Every structure is written in C-alpha cells, then in structure tokens.
Amino acid sequence: MTTRDEFKQAPPFAFSVPGPIEVADEVLFANAHPSMSHVSPDFVPVFGDCIRMTREVLLTKSGQPFLISGSGTLGWDQVAANLVESGENALVLNSGYFGDSFKECLETYGANVAQLKAPIGRAVALSDLEKELRSGKKYKIVTVTHVDTSTGVLSNAKEIASLVRKVSPETLVVVDAVCSVASEEIHFDNWDLDIVLTASQKGLGTPPGLSILVASERAMNVFKNRKSPPSSYYASWKKWLPIMKAYEAGSPAYFATPPVNLIYAYRASLNSIVLGDLSLEKRLKLHGVASRRVKDAAKKLGLRQLPESEGEAANGMTALYYPEGLAASDILPRLAKRNIVVAGGLHTEIKDKYFRIGHMGITAVNEERGDIETIVRALEEAVKEARAAKST
C-alpha cells in the first residue's frame, strides 16, 4: 500500500491558470482515500473538521457553513432559492462576467434584479451604490463579486458591507468569493457579511467539486422566516441545515451522498491553511507579494492591467491586455513552450484582447519553489520573443 510520504504527483505543467490551481501532494493523496461510507465513524469527524475549519478561514464564530457536492455556481442557486422570494428585489454589483451570471441565476428563481454595472476594469463606485440604496427601493440582498475572475477586479467588500449596513440595515450582503477565499482578506464577522460563497479549487487548494458557503445568523433568520418554501430541492437549506448540524455534532445524517473523497482532500488542505506553520495573515501577505512581483514585471514590459486602479486589482490573479500589435497567438504558445499555461480572456466584450495569470495557493505561498520567478521570466521572454518576431 502507498503511504502519504511515498505519494508524489507528476510535475504539474499548468500551474498558472486562475483555477483549478495546483494541489499539494497530501491533498491529492487524500483525494485517493479508499472508499468510505458517508455515515462511517471514520468519515463523520472529517466532515465536522471541514465545517469548523471553513469558519476559521473566513474568521467567523457564528457563521453557518454549507458544504455541498457541486461547483461554485451552486452557491448562487443556494442564495437565490433560500434567501430571495419571488418578486423580491436584488441588487447585483457587476464588475464582469460573473455578475451577469449571478443576475441570471437570481432571475431564474423569481427575483426582481437590478444591476449596477461598472465599466470594464472597474469596481462599482460606492457612491453609486449609496445612491441606489437611498432611492427608496427596498433590496432583500446586495451581491458583489469579490474578485471577478473574468477581469481580475477586486471589489471592496468591507466598504460595501459597511455602507449597506448603514443605509439599509436589513439588506443582506452576499459576497461571491469563489476567486478570493484564502487569497484575499475576508473578515466575515468584523465586516458583518451575510453570505460568503466559494468553491474548492482556487485559494482553498482542493480539486473542484465542492460548493462552500457560509451564512450569517441574520441570513439564517431571513431564511427561517421565509413565507414560501425554498425554490430548489438540491440546494435547499431546509434539507442541508440538519445535515451540517449533525456532522458538526459528530453524528451522520443523510440527504444526499457527500463527495467523501473530496471532503478528505478539503480537510487536508484546510489542515495546512488553518493549522500549518504559515498563519492565514502571512498567507494573504505572500499572495500580495507574489501579485506585486507579477504586476510590476508586466508593467515594466509595457503590459497594461485590466483593473484600472491598483486598489481594485486582485492579489490571486493578474489580468493583462496583450501588448500593442500582439495577440493571443503571439504570446500564449510562447508561454506554453516554457511550461506556463495561462487562461485566455473570458469577458465577452474583450475576450480576445487579454489573458489571465493565476497565482493563488502553492504558487504564491511556497516561495522556495520559485514559481513566481518562473512565471515572470517566461512572461518576459515570451513578450520579447514575440516583439522580435513581429519586427523582423
């Protein structure tokens, strides 16, 4: 039988996309755990640990985690089907592709959705949000994409929550943090957030397949006081809340089979994030350092970032316009030749004009691996080579 110490994954060759990110050997090994019944005494405390440590990553004492088999998208369905009732108002702060999708999800379940849409490369201005909140329309929820993976724009979740709390205290603040948990600062309790939803495959360093959501007591009360039943079956908190409470208390319960292996994997990653030598604070700082290094190098090469303001640029990824006169076909193959696989554009209006480099998790945190320098060097060489090829 293979032991944890013996297990080593093949060298990765795609460690620079903004998710799924590279996963540590111990996490992959846990994902290869022998089958285990979801109600077995071995598995129950593992699920319980994941619930408890999810709270620690988000710095909350009383938030209620939901860990459900599914992709990050399922978090939107959870919000739409459990918190908003048909005809109620939702306000989406849109800083890219994922705002449009969240809006569509909310509408599917009957919400009446308004959007504040930032220009490409910007977050929604707080003053616009304040104006809308003061317009007299009562919003059940305000949603913000913390880091929109399509643009790399970072929104100020803290200031947004504080403004909503001041101007419209009953409105729930929903943060889509798929591309920000464990790579950007999030203080669930201190910032007084209501929902943080995310997925396993980005900053949390686990393979994809787990929808992770934390709800505040305020949100849970709104849920409990709904007039109509939740409008989804699979995403219904009425079904999942007793399951989460049971596993946390140390007993199994059944609604739908949890992704047992992935829960083992998630715990392995949480162990290193929450209990490892590196504090969460230091982990986030290292993401900042890595980000700064990539962004500075890009600037020196004359590459313009999508985010127009430094304070609105994510720390876990970098979105860059191709240099003048060069396109995807000039840059991406030259990066790939150097073992750097990045992601193309995603925002529909400018899809072919930019690319995205991920630097979350291991890549940013394990400095001794030198991944960031490898990325920077490859980027420099690729751009220089492409320019030289054009000028001949």
Place this chain on the structure above:
Amino acid sequence: MTTRDEFKQAPPFAFSVPGPIEVADEVLFANAHPSMSHVSPDFVPVFGDCIRMTREVLLTKSGQPFLISGSGTLGWDQVAANLVESGENALVLNSGYFGDSFKECLETYGANVAQLKAPIGRAVALSDLEKELRSGKKYKIVTVTHVDTSTGVLSNAKEIASLVRKVSPETLVVVDAVCSVASEEIHFDNWDLDIVLTASQKGLGTPPGLSILVASERAMNVFKNRKSPPSSYYASWKKWLPIMKAYEAGSPAYFATPPVNLIYAYRASLNSIVLGDLSLEKRLKLHGVASRRVKDAAKKLGLRQLPESEGEAANGMTALYYPEGLAASDILPRLAKRNIVVAGGLHTEIKDKYFRIGHMGITAVNEERGDIETIVRALEEAVKEARAAKST
C-alpha cells in the same frame, strides 16, 4: 513521482455497504491526477470519452448524457426543472424511501404529483399502473426507482416502459437508476426509456460527486418545447447541453467548473467497464451470481429478505430483516469485528428492523478476491454467535 503501477490503496474495511462502493486502485489514482484546467487540451478528450462511454454502459446510441458536479439527488432536480412545467402531472411509482424524496423534489418545482405506493417489500403492480394511466389523467412523466436502496426492491423498468408506451405514448419514462447502473440490466434504447439518472459511487465504481443522467431524443424534444424557462439555474439543460455537446466534439466550453479529478476517475472506471476483458453482459451476470450466493446463505440462516418476491430483489444489494429475537446491536458489531461494514435500515417505517449488504462492482465481479465468500462466512458466524449469546 508515483506511477500508476506503484499506487496501491490501503486495504479497504468497508466493502459491503450499498454505496459508496470500493473503488479500484486505478480509479483512485486517477482521482489523484495533478490539477488540470477544465479547458486544457489534455482534459477535453477525457470528458468527451466519459460522455461517449456513459452511452455504452446504458446501451444507447442517441441518448444525451449530462455529467454534472453533484450527488445523485441532483438528477431529480434535473428532471423536475427541465421536463415538468408548473401544474403538470407526474406519477411516482414508489417502492421505498427514494420514491417519497423524488415526489418532494418534483413538487418543489411545481409538479402536481400522484403516487402509486407499493407495500414495503414490493414493487408497484403493473396492473395498478395500467389502471392509473387509463384513468384519463394525462401524465407528463412516470418515475420509477429501479432499485430502491432503502428496500432492495427491483422494479421492472422494461415492463413499465413498455406499458407506458402502449397506454400513454407521450408520457416520459424516468428511471432513477442510482443503485442499478452497471449492476442491473438496463437497455436504454431497446426498452425505449426516456431518462436514466444515476451517480458515480455505486455500480460505476467511482468516488461520489458526479450526477450522471441520460435523456432520450423524445425527452430532449419535450425539453426544447417547454413554454417556461427551466426552473433551476445550476441544473438547467439550457446551460449544460451546449457544454456536453462541445466537450463531446472536442472543444472546451464553460458554464460551471466540472469536477476535473473525478472525471479522470470516472473515465478510469468506464475504461474497465466498457473496454475491459469482462463484457458488460458478463459483469451483470456476475452480479447475479454474487447476489444469489448471499441471498441463499441468508435464507439458510433463516433470515428473511425485505423484497417479498425473488423477481423483485436487486442483484447489487441484499436487504435482510434481523432474525427473530435479534437486533442491530446483536448483528452489526459482530460483522464489523470481522471487517464487514454493512448499512443499517433506511426506510423510516422499519428502520431498526433490517440491514443492507452491498455487493456491487469489484466485490461482485473480481471473484478471485473471494469477497462474497468472506461476507457470507462473516454473516453465518455473526448470526450463530448472536444466537448463542442470546440462548445462554
């Protein structure tokens, strides 16, 4: 780096529950595949293979597979949100716990649900179904739980489909096959089924976390002709159909991040089911042989099966009442002492009166391992020991 040949899982100690079942080394190793972007050229054909081989397991040429991150339960949401519109009639053939849940799911999305409920241990009689179908009420779908894991009752999906097709040709036949795909016969095309929905962690021998569904052309036409949009976002075929078509055609597409590692694992298992030395036909036969052996041994010990008729007993699991005078606490610990972990009761009305033994996949098929004999011996010893303890 660890190679496939080197990787060996720890010896399993829970190989007798009716799912999650034991997973082969090569499948677990694939689940520990290094991270890969869901749009990478390495991953795209793997997803495509899974779509194609899912068709082969179900013996269909034209069925449309949907492979979505989630548990088997998500298949119900797919049916309810894509095929039935608000106020339309659905008929649930109930042979246990999972019929009640499917009914609740359909109602969540607005269906008007009637049930034909078999007595515990029986499948719904075809004559009752015929009477209901001839009553004049028009049903959009009829659902049947092929094997209800709570009772081990096997319903005759072939005869049900044939009857529906004769009496109410436009009604869609939906088979919940979570506990039957790759352990019971299913001829999607020949039986003229409309939906088969299942999950990865039972007969398909893969860790849990993948909802697998196949829809007939008739079902896809019903979907395409809906008047209202699908009533779920995450489970919407409007979103997923283009993704499935793209991956099958060899291009990536994005709606929500697929569970990349699990797709590698699913392909590894499909490779052995579809392309392995053992034909699918022979695989099913071996499930029958294993089942016969367990059921005969139980009968000899004086243990009564839940299914009252031999023709209505599943081949992938065996549900047994505890012998007279004995309870869970007399039998289960004595099985566990012998490394046999079985599942307790699940059907709410008789939860404490019976237990369930799983014998799907490796356990049934790899005869040289002798798992079935180990189970039988442990059962014999446990029952004898328990009886002896009571009589002293």
